[in-house]
Amino acid sequence: MVHENSLWPKGLAIAAPASGSGKTTLTLGLLGALRARGHVVQPFKNGPDYIDPAFHAVAAGRVSYNLDGWAMGAGLLRSIAAQAMGADIVVFEGAMGLYDGTPDPGRDGRGTTAELAKRFGWPVVLVLDAKGQGQSAAATALGFARHPEAPPFAGAIMNNVASPRHEAMIRSEMDRLGLPMLGALPRNPEIVLPERHLGLVQAGEQADLPQVLAKLADFVADHVDLAALEAAAGAAPAPTPGPWPKPPAQRIALARDVAFAFAYPHMLEGWRRAGAEILPFSPLADEAPDPSADLVWLPGGYPELHAGQLAAASRFLTGLRAFAQTKPVHGECGGYMVLGAALIDKAGTRHAMAGLLGLVTSYEKRRLHLGYRKATLQAPMPGQAAGATLWGHEFHYSTILEQPDAPLAEVRGAAGQMVPETGSVRGQVSGSFFHLIAE
Template sequence: MKGFVIAAPRSGGGKTTVALGLMRAFRQRGLRVGAVKNGPDYIDSAFHGAATGRPSFNLDSWAMDDCLVAGLAATAAQDADLLIAEGSMGLFDGAPGDLARNGASATLAKKLGLPVVLVLDVSGQAQTAAAVALGCARFDPEVKLAGVILNKAGGERHVRLAASALETIGLPVLGALPRDAKIVLPERHLGLVQAADTADLGAKLDALAAFVGAHIDLDALRAAAQPMVPASARTNALDPPAQRIAVARDAAFSFLYPHLLLGWRRAGAEISFFSPLQDEPPPRDADFCWLPGGYPELHAGKLANAQKFLQGLRAFASEKPVHGECGGYMALGEILTDADGLRHRMAGLLSVSTSFAKRKLTLGYRHATLAADGALGPRGKILLGHEFHHATIETLGDDPAFALACDAHGGEKKPVGSRRGRVTGSFFHVIAASNEGS
């Protein structure tokens, strides 16, 4: 399997636009395109799936060991003609510490043995773009740059100035995308509006494909792809919490990593879905209920009025375990205050009350040790995950903590989340269980 990584020197440089456009364009050429996303961003992988017609997985070298990264990459690439990996942040940006486990796009490229195609935003510069690219090429000699795509390029002179400088350092220019305000995807407070909620997504992806196809040399790009390196592989990131798992899935609860479902199914677990927004309770024959993250703050009134869901969830929790992540944690609490300051009563299975009226961005990796035995593992088990939300805790209540956690910088672990009886929840999303001791 051959592929490449789409990366950039910084966030906002155009990686997602280029990656989605290329995925769709190559698919329109009749290729089977596999896709993966570096890092913990759970929104982009759904867009990959829409562009390619195949599942996309998040690969995270901070939270996942090499076997898990290799196994998920191989699954994404299975029966495909080309693998496109979308990077995150800047090419070398990642967590502190071990460079082999820092979550950077460059680290993923090295683990998979794939070359990097560098997307350079050249607005406001010309030849200087070559200096930036040269720095990326020399910073880590093990990272191989296959070429450059210029983004937000001006006229022909601008492109010629930047391209000539890049050619002097031996980096081919594989394309130059002009500024085009129409080629954008809608955004919300956690990034892009979810793929399922994006109006006319197919038409938007087709427009991206036409845009990149007109300005990027697709034949040269495909020729630059290199084979992935073979490696020991597995796909189970977290043991199934039960045999029959009920998962909430709709516009309010949609942020569940696809690789978790893949691993659970391959381990023999049965997955069923239900919609709280359609006032559906968790299926009675399930053994465990998972409420993923999402946008409950946008649907708080409807959730508060979904009495079949709320009563069914309470009845389920009286006999079987329930876990909520981020938005799911908010729904398990007492009160959710929306952006307008309106207070909505939630399930009341945990003592926490949360607010979207009082916003604060919380973002980063989490290294969490379970505080008590539960469906996700025994006391002392380590879970590695990611937190990304604007909601705040209004009142924590008196429930004990779900886990003790710190971020990627280390330091003293602090109580996070809540647990009461069989119910647990926290703001962080689990990416994988750690094999290290507590």
């Protein structure tokens, strides 16, 4: 139990002016480098993201949790942050730019990295891509450090530094402006993590990932002042945690493989804390859900990359259909697509899915759907009654071609605008492109 007068473990927030600056590369290297120095390191990730935390977990040897000020209330944020108790240091990876968030506030703010860094007392390490600039990199750091909403500023680490002379130019200006420079990462094309349409290729799909992360840890240790970085870590008082998410059933058959990997650790933690039993199965291995379960839950992932294999998974599909005759089934995003009648892949090939909903989706006709979502249920779904309000997000590239079933929810974006992806419900089967973050 966390008591009112205790502190969160000391930590640092890894932030940047924008996406693509090197936050994830630095975070993964720091996790490994600090762990190699004998520290127990607790990773966190700001905002909706399934992929980066899986890499964090491999690098740190400890589950990485999402913290989201837009979708989560203060109590749940405190509960998740309390998972760091017992660690020596926290490394919290930000999202996008340090001050980037929604125009309108959600449950505990606009979802910015700056807000959460201030809440938990974790000073910011600003990652700056120094390619194509010299002293101006220091001016950027000054602006971020002196912003009126600035969290404590630990210092900056320059990325893509071209030469020792380039580093010296920036370091001299940082010194003149009174800003700590904690490291300089030279350009290194040999350390690259492969990407695809939703971000990095998943950690579970990279057999050589431990070796890559070990090289990255050594790279960061060689070019970052780890002692100064550790000394800059800070923490705020830790109030009592709040409630965790409630499980949607007592015994939950959960699809788990590289096609269905997008289940938030804090959701599963909440389910387990309430005594729910999670029964994993792999649709890609043609495993059927446990027929003794109370609920089948199909999370999101990459079914569009495995549509032919899923369409041929007869034991999985037969078992899922049989289960749905008497018990509830729910799918999120990719799971929703698999519950539908068909999925059209990138090449335009139509693959028959479970047919428990009439949904037809196309990955051939790609369009980005991205953003926070607030859903008001128009029909019940597992664990939630009609009328309940849920907080989450949507992130996919598939297009709905047919959606003939009754809508599951009225869905709005962060600014309150109506969203056409309402989800579907047919009997005890429900699904939506909406990813649940908090109730």
